[in-house]
Amino acid sequence: GQNIDQPTEMTATEGAIVQINCTYQTSGFNGLFWYQQHAGEAPTFLSYNVLDGLEEKGRFSSFLSRSKGYSYLLLKELQMKDSASYLCAVRDLKAAGNKLTFGGGTRVLVKP
């Protein structure tokens, strides 16, 4: 099975930086996804990491260390619209249908 842990909630100030950590345990790691989900809406894709290192996309970056079973999502220059839940999900090579297992999500509240 898989176990994915991420903090439940984080608060940050507009313009600041927030780092959301995700740790996972899986028998056959085959990629890690970050999704953003605003309240009452569908999750939308943010990033994908399958190799170690940092992937940068504008204000958002995602990092992966496969040996440590660890990823983080870094949100820079926070804006009010970044208030949302951020979901970490792992794909298991041994899972049929390329299914993902999701963490519980981290709710980020951006304050003025």
Add this chain to the structure above:
Amino acid sequence: DVKVTQSSRYLVKRTGEKVFLECVQDMDHENMFWYRQDPGLGLRLIYFSYDVKMKEKGDIPEGYSVSREKKERFSLILESASTNQTSMYLCASSENRGTYEQYFGPGTRLTVT
């Protein structure tokens, strides 16, 4: 743009009713998924399908069944709805190549009274 649509945004049903939730995707994706999302529990996989007429149980299949008669359509069926099935239901689809990124529909908030 990939589009995943779900038949209803909000649904209210009575205990014991049979409930159908429909999902349609327009990108010819092989894989389709049904999740439920509950506060504190995150997204949990109910069933998925990687081809027409194929289905696989996810992590919480009890009380649910699915149907995939056409590639673009994946239906979730609650044979006899119960109050503990009150939840947000999300459908997703993905290709069988590349990053296998999943695209989500807008969700159906189901209330069983």
